[in-house]
Amino acid sequence: MRVDLVVFDIAGTTVYDGDAVHRCLAAAVLAGGAAPSRDAVNRVMGMPKPMAIAALLEAHRGAPPDAADVDRLYSEFERMMIDYYRTSPHVRETDGATEVLRWLRAQGVVVALDTGFAHAITDVIVDRFGWDGDVIDLAVSTDQVPRGRPHPDMVERAMAQFGITDRSRVAKVGDTPADLAEGTAARCGFVIGVTSGSHTREELAACPHTHLIGSLRELPALLDDRVVERAPGDVSEPLLFTPGPLTTSRAVKHAMLRDLGSRDGEFIRLVARLRSRLLAVCGSSAAETFEAVLLQGSGTYAVEAMIGTFVPSFGRLLVVDNGAYGARMGEIARVLGIDMQVLSLPPSDPIDVAAVAKALADDGRFTHVAAVHCETTTGVLNPIARIGAEAHDAGCTMLADAMSSFGAVAIDLARDPIDALAASSNKCLEGVPGCGFVIARRPLLEHGAGRSLALDLAAQWRGFERDGQFRFTPPTHVLLALDRALDELDHEGGVAGRARRYRSNRDHVLAGMRGLGFTEVVAPEHQSDVITAFHCPSDSAFVFDDFYRRLRDRNVVIYPGKLAAVDSFRIGTIGRLYPEDLDALVDAVREVLEAMGVTIDRADALRAS
Helix, strand or coil, rough: CCCEEEEECEEECCEEECCCHHHHHHHHHHHHCCCCCCCHHHHHCCHHHHHHHHHHHHHCCCCCCCCCHHHHHHHCCCCCHHHHHCCCCEEECCCCCHHHHHHHHHHCCCEEECCCCCCCHHHHHHHHHHHHCCCEEECCCHHCCCCCCCCCCHHHHHHHHHCCCHHHHHHEECHHHHHHHHHCCCCCCEEECCCCCCCCHHHHHHHCEEEEECCHHHHHHHCCCCCCCCCCCCCCCCCCECCCCCCCHHHHHHCCCCCCCCHHHHHHHHHHHHHHHHHHHHHCCCCEEEEEEEECHHHHHHHHHHHHHHHHCCCEEEECCCCCCHHHHHHHHHHHCCEEEEEEECCCCCCCCCHHHHHHHHHHCEEEEECCCCCCCCEECCCCHHHHHHHCCCCCCEEEECCCCCCCCCCCCCCCCCCCEEEECCCHCCCCCCCEEEEEHHHHHHHCCCCCCCCCCCHHHHHHHHHHHCCCCCCCHHHHHHHHHHHHHHHCCHHHHHHHHHHHHHHHHHHHHCCCCCCECCCHHHHCEEEEEEEECCCCCCCHHHHHHHHHHEEEECEEEECCCCEEEEEEEECCCCCHHHHHHHHHHHHHHHHHCCCHHHHHHHHHH
């Protein structure tokens, strides 16, 4: 285990009380003449309750209250809370609380509770849930230490009682800023905010912390060093060197191990948070002119919804195709009955911007342009901003398929001439498949009209704006995983940090594969860091299906080629992969080639390139 002691808050963290602390605090100070707002009460949550009452009274009166007045109101608060915790049917443990507490103790970890309550209230709660003895080791109340939160005294008392001196192996878990401040003051190695309690993720994110979780069930993945992420280079389990689905972290997988109601308030808040976080990835925000619209299904669903909603019946679409996914957009437009033209360009080269400009100039009827940012067919990176500039110069709306670039290639919608882009929960965001999304200028959504009931982005957006809900059954587990994946993106340093790792992955696979004699389909200056297509050896002993199977037997999963005119295969460098993993892949390729008796003719490979 990575910890020796975990100190949990009670109300909002391990115990759900139906907002009783808010109500009882408000009722207590009302007897003193104050009527604080919910936000005002929220700001003192987690503090010792006499201090919280004094702060609320002072804010109302403009002067510190008498100690006797505070004592009188606190006594009434304590009476109400004790009665509520003893008798209310609405009091219950939070999701998985007892299970997680027992699991920690079974691993030899000391489990403590600390709280802004006095011990008279704490004892009632512990007794009601039967936690004393075999579930927790200690409960520390604010009246048992010289100073309550945000000071470190309660955490330090638990440390002292069990002889724990290494603060880096102590975790503080709570749902309020006061909890996070307490853990920070105690210099805990883990200061973990729980976003399903009294404060939102955004409120807790503004406080010092090491991790934010949506449920206590996520703790084992964080704290158990036996289930931390596999070591880079470890291929004891299958690794996906593909463009998606791809290898995900264990924490992302673990985030899906709970159920969430699609009409539940927590899920509605999750959806709103994801929409905001996706905008932030591309340099935008809800306060500006873009909106993020989530959609059930794969990335292709999002692309079809984008084209079908934003190209009106009178519109004409120019599809720029330099690979299978550009061609797919053309097929989508054809099936939808959209007036369109496909500009087909070589798949091994970036889109020729001059060719786009000429096509637009030759036919002044175009209203929309669609192109792929990173064409996964070969890994070529297209100059999407320059294409968008030509589209705008011609008076056209620019639609981008950013499926394989979003999260790893910088996109700034405040700067780049892109009106809408489609991407998905997997790929460079490193979530799991099952949710696409479109980020679009708000006027497009306001005036858009879908050609399909389920893939109507405008209707989906209006639904989110109205009640925060999906119109049809949402992929709840996929969205929980995406939220955790976005945490990991933030921890890695955002798009720039992730891009550095992917670039290092690509450098390693290029060096290794070139060392074996392979050559790439795309020239290095045009290659993205997402996926690389390699020419197949010309040796007749090389049969791709056999090559693939032998690599798969070594837990290395690659991707076949997608170019009809070029015999190739592809190796992805995205997902939860590291340079050491690409080195392991190269070693596996070397072993397989030797086992197959394949010799790579370098001169032939160079001619093929």
